[in-house]
Amino acid sequence: MYPTFKKMRTLALASMVVAGLASQHAAAADDGKVTIMVGGITKLIYLPAKLTEQLGYFKDEGLNVELLSQPAGVDAENELLAGAVQGVVGFYDHTIDLQTKGKDVEAIVVFGQVPGEVEMVSTKAADSIKSMADVKGKTLGVTGLGSSTSFLTQYLAHKNGIESSQYTMLPVGADASFIAAVKQGRIDAGMTTEPTVSKLEKTGDAKVLVDMRSVDGTKAALGGSYPASSLYVQSEWVKKHPDDAKKxxxxxxxxxxxxxxxxxxxIAAKMPADYQKDKELYVGALKASLPMYTADGKMPADGPETVLKVLSAFNPSVKGKHIDLARTYTNEFVIAK
Structure with a gap:
């Protein structure tokens, strides 16, 4: 009888521990805690994420938000799908790509009405590369293969008569690793964002070739506005947490x-000091970036179609597929009172 009693007591204690853990988990899930992965938190295209935290707006809404940083957008996307984070601050185009893979993800706030990306040409190669029509036989830097920068690079080259088989794309990351690739001559040109653009201009190592930091520049390059940086979440999460989405x-x-x-x-005065080691350069980069931001978080009317056009040209997952763009974003929460 004693072993049986001991066994029952052990099972009872185990049940209590499991119940306690479940209770703790439930409490954590209901305490307003939201974890957001940012695709490179120091990039100015994603500045609204950290700025919102610095201004205290998350707390004003009664939210407990944790911001994490993951330089590669694809990796941030994987964290979202695995349930490790509730949201991602990254490029809107991921929502289109994921729909082709049976994943329902939607942008609920749009930060950038344009990519904020700039094709930079190395000063050493500037004499031979005057436009994207001159990249045949060249090595072009992108943050990662299969990334937004790779699709944009291919689209810009194709638009100028150069096919992807006629140049090499090299994944070189962003910021310091991108700058190193330029300085070491590993890439002739490449796509990056602020403040990397301003750093390269200041040192004289590279020049602007294609500027997509403004609406006019983006429309000239891509034929329309191109919503990029945004907050996207799984549609199932929105259904279960509409109040958090609204907040x-x-x-x-x-x-x-x-x-x-x-x-x-x-704006710079509100940002952490370690984000702007060169204050003058940071402010200058921010000035150049201000036209990219939406004023209200809404999706630009012509934006989704432009993004789909670019992805359909070079993303094998999207090419030839039917995409329901209405399921890739919503303005419901940014206009909710």
Missing amino acids: LAHAFVKTMQFIHSHSAEE
Whole structure:
């Protein structure tokens, strides 16, 4: 009898531990905690994420938000699908790509009405590369193969009569690793964002070839506005947490309004000091980036079609597939009162 009693007591204790853990997990899930993975938190294209935290807008909405950084957008996407994070601050185009793989993901706030990407040409190669029509036989840097920068690079080259078999794409990451690739001569040109663009211009190592930091520049390059940086989440999460989605959208919309009502200097003053080791360069890069941000977090009307056009040309997952663009984004939460 004693062994049986001992066994029952052990099982009972185990059940209590499991129940306790489950209770803790439930409490954690209901305490407003939201973890967001940012595809490179120091990049200015994703500035609204950290700025919202710095301004205290998450707390104002009663949210407990944790921001994590993952330089590669594809890796951030995987974290979302695995359930390790509730949201990703990354490029909107991931929502289109994921739909072809049976994953329902939608952008609920749009930060960038344009990519904020710039094709930079190494000063050493500037004499031979005057436009994307001159990249035949060259090595072009991208953040990663299969990344947004790779599809944009292929599209720009194709538009100028150069097919992807006629040049080499080399994944070189962003910021310091991108700068190193330019300095070491491993790439002739490459696509990157601020503040890397301003750093390369300041040192004289590279020049702007194609500028997609503004609406006009983007329309000239791609034929329309190109929504890029955004907050995207799994559609199932939105259904289960509509209040959190609404609060996140409200916090971010307040940030977009702050950006459009303050100078680059005033915005920079709110950001962490370690983001701007060269204050003058950071402010200059931010000034050049301000036109990219939406004022209200809404999806530009012509944006999804432009993104689909680019992806359909070079993303094998999207090419030839039917995409329901209405399922890839919503303005519901940014306009909710």
